[in-house]
Amino acid sequence: MAFTQRHLLGLEGVSAADITAILDSAASFKEISERDIKKVPALRGKTIINLFYENSTRTRTSFEIAAKRLSADTVNISASSSSTSKGETLADTARNLEAMRPDAIVVRHPSSGACHLLARHVSCPIVNAGDGCHEHPTQALLDLLTIREHRGEIAGLTVAIVGDLLHSRVGRSNLHALRTLGAKVRLVGPPTLLPPEFADFGVELHTRLADGVRDADVIMMLRIQRERQGKNYFPSVDEYSHYYCLTEDVVRLAQPHVIILHPGPINRGLEISSAVADGPYSVIMHQVTNGVAVRMALLYLLIQRSKAAEAGDELALAAEEPVRSGARA
Amino acid sequence: MSGRLCITGGTVVDPVAGTMAPADVLIDGDVIAAVGAPGTVAGDAPALDARGHLVLPGLVDIHVHLREPGQEYKETVATGVAAALAGGFTSIACMANTTPVNDSSAVTQFILDRAKVAAGARVYPIGALSVGLEGERLAEIGEMHRTGIVGVSDDGRPVMDAGLMRRALEYTKLFDIPVIVHEEDCGLAGGGCMNEGATALRLGLRGVPAAAEEVMVARDIALAELTGGRLHVAHLSTAGSVAMVRDAKARGLRVTAEASPHHLFLTEEAVASYDTNAKMAPPLRTRADVDALRAGLADGTIDCIATDHAPHHADEKDVEFEHAANGIVGLETALPLALRLVAEGVLDLPTLVARMTIGPARILNLPAGTLAPGAAADVTIVDPERRWKVAARSFRSKSRNTPFEGWDMVGRAVTVLVGGRVAHEEERQVTAALRSAS
Numbered sequence: 001m002a003f004t005q006r007h008l009l010g011l012e013g014v015s016a017a018d019i020t021a022i023l024d025s026a027a028s029f030k031e032i033s034e035r036d037i038k039k040v041p042a043l044r045g046k047t048i049i050n051l052f053y054e055n056s057t058r059t060r061t062s063f064e065i066a067a068k069r070l071s072a073d074t075v076n077i078s079a080s081s082s083s084t085s086k087g088e089t090l091a092d093t094a095r096n097l098e099a100m101r102p103d104a105i106v107v108r109h110p111s112s113g114a115c116h117l118l119a120r121h122v123s124c125p126i127v128n129a130g131d132g133c134h135e136h137p138t139q140a141l142l143d144l145l146t147i148r149e150h151r152g153e154i155a156g157l158t159v160a161i162v163g164d165l166l167h168s169r170v171g172r173s174n175l176h177a178l179r180t181l182g183a184k185v186r187l188v189g190p191p192t193l194l195p196p197e198f199a200d201f202g203v204e205l206h207t208r209l210a211d212g213v214r215d216a217d218v219i220m221m222l223r224i225q226r227e228r229q230g231k232n233y234f235p236s237v238d239e240y241s242h243y244y245c246l247t248e249d250v251v252r253l254a255q256p257h258v259i260i261l262h263p264g265p266i267n268r269g270l271e272i273s274s275a276v277a278d279g280p281y282s283v284i285m286h287q288v289t290n291g292v293a294v295r296m297a298l299l300y301l302l303i304q305r306s307k308a309a310e311a312g313d314e315l316a317l318a319a320e321e322p323v324r325s326g327a328r329a
Numbered sequence: 330m331s332g333r334l335c336i337t338g339g340t341v342v343d344p345v346a347g348t349m350a351p352a353d354v355l356i357d358g359d360v361i362a363a364v365g366a367p368g369t370v371a372g373d374a375p376a377l378d379a380r381g382h383l384v385l386p387g388l389v390d391i392h393v394h395l396r397e398p399g400q401e402y403k404e405t406v407a408t409g410v411a412a413a414l415a416g417g418f419t420s421i422a423c424m425a426n427t428t429p430v431n432d433s434s435a436v437t438q439f440i441l442d443r444a445k446v447a448a449g450a451r452v453y454p455i456g457a458l459s460v461g462l463e464g465e466r467l468a469e470i471g472e473m474h475r476t477g478i479v480g481v482s483d484d485g486r487p488v489m490d491a492g493l494m495r496r497a498l499e500y501t502k503l504f505d506i507p508v509i510v511h512e513e514d515c516g517l518a519g520g521g522c523m524n525e526g527a528t529a530l531r532l533g534l535r536g537v538p539a540a541a542e543e544v545m546v547a548r549d550i551a552l553a554e555l556t557g558g559r560l561h562v563a564h565l566s567t568a569g570s571v572a573m574v575r576d577a578k579a580r581g582l583r584v585t586a587e588a589s590p591h592h593l594f595l596t597e598e599a600v601a602s603y604d605t606n607a608k609m610a611p612p613l614r615t616r617a618d619v620d621a622l623r624a625g626l627a628d629g630t631i632d633c634i635a636t637d638h639a640p641h642h643a644d645e646k647d648v649e650f651e652h653a654a655n656g657i658v659g660l661e662t663a664l665p666l667a668l669r670l671v672a673e674g675v676l677d678l679p680t681l682v683a684r685m686t687i688g689p690a691r692i693l694n695l696p697a698g699t700l701a702p703g704a705a706a707d708v709t710i711v712d713p714e715r716r717w718k719v720a721a722r723s724f725r726s727k728s729r730n731t732p733f734e735g736w737d738m739v740g741r742a743v744t745v746l747v748g749g750r751v752a753h754e755e756e757r758q759v760t761a762a763l764r765s766a767s
Binding site for chain 1: 525526527530531532533534535602603644647648649650651652
């Protein structure tokens with residue numbers, strides 16, 4: 001089934017067909033990373049810019065490896081997020097990069113909506129690698145791939161997402177995609193970080209960890225940001241930990257076959273105990289492996305589609321339209 | 330200035346009496362000489378044909394940011410006045426958050442001098458409530474009043490010190506001018522940039538709850554009661570604020586309020602794709618809030634429509650949403666939006682006209698808002714059928730930041746008189762050419 005996204009700014013509104021297309025491609029790309037020579041020529045001659053306005057080791061490395069395994073040339077830019085100190089606006093940066101004719105730009109930025117702004121100024125595909133508190137779609141895609149590998153179907157699963165939902169871009173991307181694919185989603189966190197309006201997204205809200213994880217098939221822990229301390233969302237990380245740390249006792253309330261995800265980097269003993277993080281139900285390292293595969297698939301699909309559009313392949317693009325509207329209806 | 334002119338054949342709206350009827354308006358020099366049945370007052374005065382048009386007292390906007398002195402790249406008094414006239418406004422009051430702040434009689438005088446040079450709409454400066462808008466010490470309100478301010482406000486910044494607000498409400502009684510308040514509790518607003526709710530959650534943007542405005546409205550109504558001072562609440566945005574103002578008025582307090590066209594038409598949904606032209610303070614709220622504001626405007630809880638015309642350069646909007654400047658330009662889109670309220674049955678035309686003329690004029694004690702004999706000959710002639718599409722590039726304002734780009738509008742000011750003089754004429758040549766062709 002043809003892929004219809006021009007950019008990947010978020011997973012909200014992305015059809016089940018498009019998500020499945022990425023996951024299916026990722027599953028087949030995964031094998032490349034197991035080879036002796038981990039490289040295919042799929043994106044040879046293409047240039048991918050990693051534009052990171054926030055520190056990131058895992059995500060940036062994952063994107064870079066993904067691009068290189070497809071033979072694309074990558075350029076990493078670590079930019080200052082403070083436009084006043086740098087003297088250049090994001091829009092101007094976008095125009096400059098556009099002038100160098102990249103084939104895709106991967107962006108991480110501390111402001112929600114920064115990728116939307118970039119997408120208005122450049123013609124190549126934009127991949128959101130995390131924008132403020134908005135979305136982190138490739139993280140959710142790798143989570144979905146990991147869940148699918150362990151549980152088969154995503155539809156019908158009960159997934160508990162635990163932590164600072166208010167500020168989590170990982171949580172947002174996951175809740176949209178999980179709902180789209182038919183999972184039952186529970187959000188779990190203290191009332192200060194779990195506004196009641198989340199119910200509008202068709203999810204269950206729980207303020208007690210035990211209620212939230214009971215009989216869950218999947219538990220997804222979110223990283224608690226220490227810098228939230230002092231903003232009165234909770235009195236201290238110790239107190240947070242007392243109520244929301246995922247321990248083995250809590251895990252026992254979930255289904256016996258439960259799997260546990262965490263986007264990393266983990267705060268051991270804070271939101272997740274070491275015993276759980278390293279336990280048999282933890283799939284955290286699978287997530288990291290799948291991150292490369294999902295990003296390979298995504299870059300490949302986006303750049304292929306953009307090439308088809310550039311070549312004026314009107315027929316191919318027009319043929320995709322009914323698919324898109326059908327999937328959304 | 331002793332010329333006579335008769336506006337003939339139009340439908341005259343009298344916002345004081347709340348009536349509308351075919352009538353002629355005779356102007357002698359810079360004042361209204363008479364208003365009477367068609368053909369009864371013209372005498373030998375030259376006629377200004379207003380057939381098919383509405384003849385209104387010149388519109389009044391008591392909430393405008395003219396940006397001069399100091400931010401002339403956004404707007405000047407001259408361009409702001411041109412925008413006002415194009416939108417049908419003959420009297421505007423400008424806020425004090427210029428650079429330097431209008432917290433002294435020297436700055437007040439400078440603005441008045443610039444307005445004299447611009448020679449268009451009447452410009453009434455509003456003075457800062459506190460020195461430098463810092464919210465700490467009262468500005469020299471009396472000095473500024475002698476020079477010509479018509480109210481005081483730290484607009485753009487909430488006055489967080491209740492003690493200072495109390496003194497401002499007390500002290501301004503000496504001059505019988507209102508304290509105009511921008512209600513937003515900084516702790517609750519918490520650096521938010523749109524309405525708190527499902528849309529903000531979806532976009533990952535920090536929200537400003539309705540309570541941020543409402544706790545301040547409640548506080549200041551209590552202070553108005555304590556002091557007997559005149560409180561004018563700028564740009565109401567929530568249903569709760571409307572209810573509190575309604576209650577305060579019922580209790581006989583000297584409280585007035587305004588609503589902006591954007592809060593009467595747009596909801597938080599306008600932010601949906603991080604459109605920075607939908608970013609303002611207070612933020613766009615929900616449908617229920619819009620409905621409550623409309624009901625408040627209709628029943629008189631809200632005394633007037635005021636645009637909060639806030640020009641910003643494109644570069645200040647073409648940035649990350651959380652870093653974008655607050656506010657939009659409003660002078661050139663307010664009238665057709667207001668007429669749409671009539672078309673949608675929210676209120677009748679004379680009531681609407683009152684909310685844009687005598688209503689705001691009374692709040693600031695301005696000599697405007699009526700066509701009574703002896704009043705200043707400020708007249709706005711409106712073609713209620715004119716269809717046009719909003720194109721920001723054709724604005725008289727220096728700035729283009731509007732969320733109404735591309736909207737289809739019905740109704741437009743075609744001729745605007747200030748003091749008996751034609752200060753603005755819409756597409757005169759086009760109109761003349763059409764006439765000669767037909």
